[in-house]
Amino acid sequence: EVQLVESGGGLVKPGGSLRLSCAASGFTFSSLTLNWLRQAPGKGLEWLSSISTSGSYISYAASVKGRFTISRDNAQSSLFLQMNSLRAEDAAVYYCATVPVIPESWYFDLWGRGTLVTVSS
Amino acid sequence: DIRMTQSPSTLSASVGDRVTITCRSSQNISKWLAWYQQKPGTAPKVLIYKASALESGVPSRFSGSGSGTEFTLTISSLQPDDFVDYFCQQYNRSPWTFGQGTKVEIK
Numbered sequence: 001e002v003q004l005v006e007s008g009g010g011l012v013k014p015g016g017s018l019r020l021s022c023a024a025s026g027f028t029f030s031s032l033t034l035n036w037l038r039q040a041p042g043k044g045l046e047w048l049s050s051i052s053t054s055g056s057y058i059s060y061a062a063s064v065k066g067r068f069t070i071s072r073d074n075a076q077s078s079l080f081l082q083m084n085s086l087r088a089e090d091a092a093v094y095y096c097a098t099v100p101v102i103p104e105s106w107y108f109d110l111w112g113r114g115t116l117v118t119v120s121s
Numbered sequence: 122d123i124r125m126t127q128s129p130s131t132l133s134a135s136v137g138d139r140v141t142i143t144c145r146s147s148q149n150i151s152k153w154l155a156w157y158q159q160k161p162g163t164a165p166k167v168l169i170y171k172a173s174a175l176e177s178g179v180p181s182r183f184s185g186s187g188s189g190t191e192f193t194l195t196i197s198s199l200q201p202d203d204f205v206d207y208f209c210q211q212y213n214r215s216p217w218t219f220g221q222g223t224k225v226e227i228k
């Protein structure tokens with residue numbers, strides 16, 4: 001079965017850190033660009049970061065640049081998001097997602113179920 | 122950043138109705154627009170990409186149109202499973218941005 005499964009969410013204090021993971025199965029992980037997105041409770045969706053197949057090209061949203069770091073391990077079919085200096089406004093469900101291999105297709109066609117991050121003292 | 126504005130925020134309709142959701146972008150995004158459906162407690166699912174292309178496996182009652190700055194998602198005959206949230210997303214220019222969502226509720 002083709003799927004993405006996130007883990008690593010939880011409760012963290014403001015200023016704290018958390019590392020999210022996304023395990024992939026059922027497809028050739030190394031051939032797809034991977035992304036992290038989030039959705040605050042009752043709110044819309046926000047793209048956070050992308051990483052290319054080899055990890056050579058990485059981009060971030062301004063809201064997380066300098067605090068979050070995306071990485072991947074193609075041998076383990078895993079994607080990661082290291083989150084530092086967490087703020088209350090970072091509380092959300094975090095999703096990993098793929099984009100199609102079709103050029104210029106930056107829409108998200110496979111999503112995980114998400115992992116909840118709560119930031120509170 | 123490109124701002125995406127959806128309307129209405131909430132849409133009340135009945136089973137069998139034809140409904141239309143509009144998404145406007147703050148800049149010309151050509152046809153680089155996707156529509157998603159999100160059921161409570163689950164991840165979004167892509168319905169339409171490139172403004173009007175139907176994702177594989179998506180029922181044909183869903184259709185998309187538009188280009189430039191104005192786009193629409195039409196559901197030709199609402200089914201009980203369709204009373205959920207819908208989002209648009211532009212992918213013309215990074216950062217990829219989403220509309221705030223439209224909730225389709227039962228009248």
